[in-house]
Amino acid sequence: MSVIKVAILGFGTVGQGVYKTIQSHGEELTAVLGKKVEVAAVLIKNNQKEREISEEVLVTTNFGEILDLPQLDIVVEAIVDKEPTFTFLKKAIKHGCHIITANKEMFAHHGKELIELADENHVSIGFEATVAGGIPVIQTLRELLKINRVDQVQGILNGTSNFILTEMRVKKQSFAQSLLQAQLNGYAEADPTNDVEGYDAFYKTMILSRISFGEEPNWHAVEREGITSITSELIAAAEKFGLRFKHVASLTKAGNQIKASVKPVLVGQEHPFYHVEGVENAVNVHSDIVGRITLQGPGAGMFPTASAVIEDLVYVCQSHPAKRSYTGTPGGNIGQKNEDKKEYWLVQGLTKKYAAPSITWIDQAANEIFIIQTTRKEVDQLAIQQGGLVYYPILGEYETLLKDTALTALL
């Protein structure tokens, strides 16, 4: 039986998960591919560490040695940084290998170039593991919604942030305490900036934009905000209104414009993200034929991420051209966004005396924490007038929510 030879770059959590899964699921891989899948090489950084890798596998710190192997079909990349990863993958593609990556930062920056290079070299690229771990969201957009015109994608894409927000609410803890818990559980790095400031979710959002709309918004025009501004006080105030904070990535196509933001928002019980708790991820896709579908599942972890890589391994072997679907369908048009539309906001630091005729006061949760209804423009303006003002949009139809609660009485 012929053999498919795989190299794994990086032997951290993801690399190890992929290695173990290729061992444990050899039978399934052979059944589907008609060939045996073998790990031929593992690229490591530190050759002093003990690792549980079979003796037949080349374990090396030198990528050149891997490319020199007599046969190499697929390179799985599970490193973190942009470089030297990007350089390695370009070499692998030129060498004729399919590539699979779990590296969102690298792929958000260089995905387009890699796709084009792969296309020139008639190899394929799998990148399911870059977004939402084991949830097959990339493949759903790439392979299952080919005719549907996607016009909106929303996602809880950073499990660490979602875990912290859940802990803060459920245990009535501070951000710092909850971050520490996330670090103790292995969900957050020693330096959590990438997660809690929204960079990780931002990169994933750019990858989702390209797969959904064939292009990305101007990176500098994307609102990116993490969860560090959210206090226990704000969470408690939101809860009084039946609202929860979620860190949500949002992509909307209106005409030829892509509007993107990655920031904390509030959602009510009717929103599918209200119940997405802990390290779970969820992605909500709206398209013109099917309407709204939501995918939810484990967004990170050794095996969920390995699952995405292993399923990609089948995908790239079944000769899917790299470019196919990556450029997206023509894209939907949900109409120009009305900047004058009144939305609902939870604001902190605002007193009644700042009220303008264009603001409707909906309710008060605590001292200086209000729900107001006004335009984006107006609330931005208020924030300029008054330093220290924080404000978060409320997603969905807050009216519906209000009808269902005793709060209505207060209006």
Place this chain on the structure above:
Amino acid sequence: MSVIKVAILGFGTVGQGVYKTIQSHGEELTAVLGKKVEVAAVLIKNNQKEREISEEVLVTTNFGEILDLPQLDIVVEAIVDKEPTFTFLKKAIKHGCHIITANKEMFAHHGKELIELADENHVSIGFEATVAGGIPVIQTLRELLKINRVDQVQGILNGTSNFILTEMRVKKQSFAQSLLQAQLNGYAEADPTNDVEGYDAFYKTMILSRISFGEEPNWHAVEREGITSITSELIAAAEKFGLRFKHVASLTKAGNQIKASVKPVLVGQEHPFYHVEGVENAVNVHSDIVGRITLQGPGAGMFPTASAVIEDLVYVCQSHPAKRSYTGTPGGNIGQKNEDKKEYWLVQGLTKKYAAPSITWIDQAANEIFIIQTTRKEVDQLAIQQGGLVYYPILGEYETLLKDTALTALL
């Protein structure tokens, strides 16, 4: 440019949705397939009715005329009954056409035979529309989870039942009132038996079993129960415990056995189905590498179902062998189910005097409505001893739920 010629059998809600979508999404279909997709014929039952169909399309009550067309590539079947549909589709396959069906009852009965026939004739079959409407659950199982060994599938597969249960709870209405509302909204037929007695969900469950495990359980061994036994009183009692009734199809692979049931169960807030309301469908797949993922979305309706058919249209054109993945991966083994395991049940009609040492009394919601903890065997035994006893299992870890509620104090 070459053309793909399609015949639509049946011009009810689904048939019309498919027809309209082929017209509205011609550009996308051409972009993806490199060919123009044209509706060549529509099979109707009653040729007296006015229909909005282009004059170039053959509209006929005679299937033979459709097969006599000079070119025919795909037959989309959107009829309800098993016959003459099955006969038509066999003829279409032998004629060399790919087929796409939305007919769960027919496909549950004859899917295996059609797949085999299609395989012999080198054509492909799409059946995404048979289960969960627009949610791409069949393709997720068929194409995206090829290496994962699925060991459990749970689903809310009948939107009508879910709508009725939601109405009963939210509006505190009777079953009859809620059924009427479902009929007024067009969600339920004049004769609702198929939906409310669980037959519709049963057929979908059998299709899911085949795609997940490559085989079906013995149909006669499957517990099938509809929602007609559920009263407002039971719903109110369940709500006191933080539980909701959901009509859930459940498939579990344990060893070589497939255990299946389609029946009302109770779920707590931690279960992903707790928040699936109204006509929405949801499917929850557990597999060994990725863990648990949930897909949620519109389970029926003109365009959600048309979406499933149109995406299948691309799938069958891209020459996927019919048999591929339909036989499933080797299948997981979550270990023999322990029949002696104590589970939680909501029971009505039981008084304390029937208590056996093997029953733990957890709580009481109303007169003769209790939550108990005992084995399946024991509760079956009780029902034999005492006529009129009704009992529903509580899914998930009820212990966790209890910890979070004031109920704990009562234990």
